[in-house]
Amino acid sequence: MAEKTEKKKSSYISASESRKITRFNRRVTRKLENERADAGKDPSLYTTKMKDENNVVEFDNVCTYFFTDVGTVKAVDGINFSIPKHATVGVVGESGCGKSVTSLSLMQLLQRPSGQTVGGEIRLNLGDGTAYNIVNTPNSIMETIRGNKISMIFQEPMTSLNPVFRIGAQVDEVTKLHNPEMSDEDVKARTLEMLDLVGIANKEGVYNMYPHELSGGMRQRICIAIALACSPTLIIADEPTTALDVTIQAQILDLLQNLKDKIGSSIMLITHDLGVVAGMADYVVVMYAGRVVEKGTADDIFHHPMHPYTIGLMRSKPVVGKKVEALYNIPGSVPNPVDMPQYCYFRDRCEMRKPECDGVYPPEIKVSDTHFVSCYCYKDQGEIQGYPSSVDVNTLL
Numbered sequence: 077m078a079e080k081t082e083k084k085k086s087s088y089i090s091a092s093e094s095r096k097i098t099r100f101n102r103r104v105t106r107k108l109e110n111e112r113a114d115a116g117k118d119p120s121l122y123t124t125k126m127k128d129e130n131n132v133v134e135f136d137n138v139c140t141y142f143f144t145d146v147g148t149v150k151a152v153d154g155i156n157f158s159i160p161k162h163a164t165v166g167v168v169g170e171s172g173c174g175k176s177v178t179s180l181s182l183m184q185l186l187q188r189p190s191g192q193t194v195g196g197e198i199r200l201n202l203g204d205g206t207a208y209n210i211v212n213t214p215n216s217i218m219e220t221i222r223g224n225k226i227s228m229i230f231q232e233p234m235t236s237l238n239p240v241f242r243i244g245a246q247v248d249e250v251t252k253l254h255n256p257e258m259s260d261e262d263v264k265a266r267t268l269e270m271l272d273l274v275g276i277a278n279k280e281g282v283y284n285m286y287p288h289e290l291s292g293g294m295r296q297r298i299c300i301a302i303a304l305a306c307s308p309t310l311i312i313a314d315e316p317t318t319a320l321d322v323t324i325q326a327q328i329l330d331l332l333q334n335l336k337d338k339i340g341s342s343i344m345l346i347t348h349d350l351g352v353v354a355g356m357a358d359y360v361v362v363m364y365a366g367r368v369v370e371k372g373t374a375d376d377i378f379h380h381p382m383h384p385y386t387i388g389l390m391r392s393k394p395v396v397g398k399k400v401e402a403l404y405n406i407p408g409s410v411p412n413p414v415d416m417p418q419y420c421y422f423r424d425r426c427e428m429r430k431p432e433c434d435g436v437y438p439p440e441i442k443v444s445d446t447h448f449v450s451c452y453c454y455k456d457q458g459e460i461q462g463y464p465s466s467v468d469v470n471t472l473l
């Protein structure tokens with residue numbers, strides 16, 4: 077009973093507290109929007125240099141928060157990872173761990189003003205020795221980046237295609253928008269070429285069809301054609317195959333991988349399906365509750381998982397030919413995102429828990445040149461790289 081009251085108390089917000097939160101949110105978001113507008117006027121504030129020229133994108137201590145009516149949700153809190161050129165990076169983690177928010181921060185498509193990147197840098201390589209810091213880049217420049225340099229493929233192709241326009245018109249539009257000098261015939265020829273490239277047999281026929289006339293797999297092929305129309309340097313695929321059946325899934329993933337090699341781009345593959353990542357990714361980033369808990373090459377993560385969360389994920393994956401009574405499930409649930417603890421976010425669910433896990437959030441430990449893990453269990457096995465940097469929202473005012 078006492079426990080119940082305690083629980084009730086912790087999630088209860090009084091009218092005066094609610095007013096206070098609203099006032100705070102208004103002030104913070106107004107200040108951040110003003111700062112962003114100012115930074116966008118000065119190119120020196122949004123042009124920077126890559127740490128490593130071989131990366132397309134570098135996330136450096138990125139913090140993206142949502143200022144909601146119940147408090148600040150730290151959806152992404154101090155993440156660090158990079159996407160190398162021509163590589164596929166898989167981002168995995170359970171629902172709500174911040175995968176989509178990470179990609180939306182990179183595209184600057186967060187729901188503003190409540191969603192804000194309040195700290196860190198997201199560097200996008202421009203290929204000429206300079207980079208943009210996406211966090212401060214003004215919208216006028218972002219419009220030239222989206223679709224051109226970075227494009228996105230979403231989970232449900234029917235919702236990303238416009239039901240009242242023909243397929244041809246929708247693919248043409250993207251090419252035309254980014255290449256205004258092209259003639260209508262050239263644009264159409266390019267669209268047909270793209271439809272061919274994504275494996276659509278009757279391209280002339282499909283050009284004149286509406287999305288509802290196509291199957292799910294074909295629609296996703298169209299979305300891929302749209303995403304690739306301008307040969308971007310990075311393709312973000314946010315759960316690209318979740319809405320498709322298994323055989324079509326394999327075809328779409330194969331197609332993505334082939335096209336990536338053809339146009340020489342990188343892929344950020346967001347999924348909670350470890351099977352998809354295993355087949356495709358060169359590098360894997362495991363996220364938990366808004367933080368990266370482990371990252372490394374696909375071999376590091378699949379054959380030598382270290383973080384107890386990654387180990388749990390692997391154990392909960394069905395394996396063909398292996399008989400088990402019941403699949404493993406990780407006990408407990410993710411902490412309340414509005415009120416994250418100081419200690420390791422996984423502590424309360426962890427089977428490898430140690431006394432020091434009650435202390436501050438564990439640092440990132442470099443266990444090999446490619447493999448990094450945030451867990452106290454491995455503190456003697458590698459070099460400490462640093463602690464995740466969270467932003468105290470009160471300092472934003």
Ligand SMILES: Nc1ncnc2c1ncn2[C@@H]1O[C@H](COP(=O)(O)OP(=O)(O)OP(=O)(O)O)[C@@H](O)[C@H]1O
Pocket residue numbers: 142144149151169170171172173174175176177178187190191348413
């Ligand atoms: N517009 C928003 N306002 C408030 N909170 C948000 C908003 N968008 C996302 N969040 C919160 O941010 C956190 C991360 O969400 P995100 O969508 O990135 O999860 P995800 O890892 O992509 O999950 P899924 O696998 O289900 O797609 C969640 O706790 C979510 O509730």
Ligand SMILES: [Mg+2]
Pocket residue numbers: 175176177314
């Ligand atoms: Mg998502």
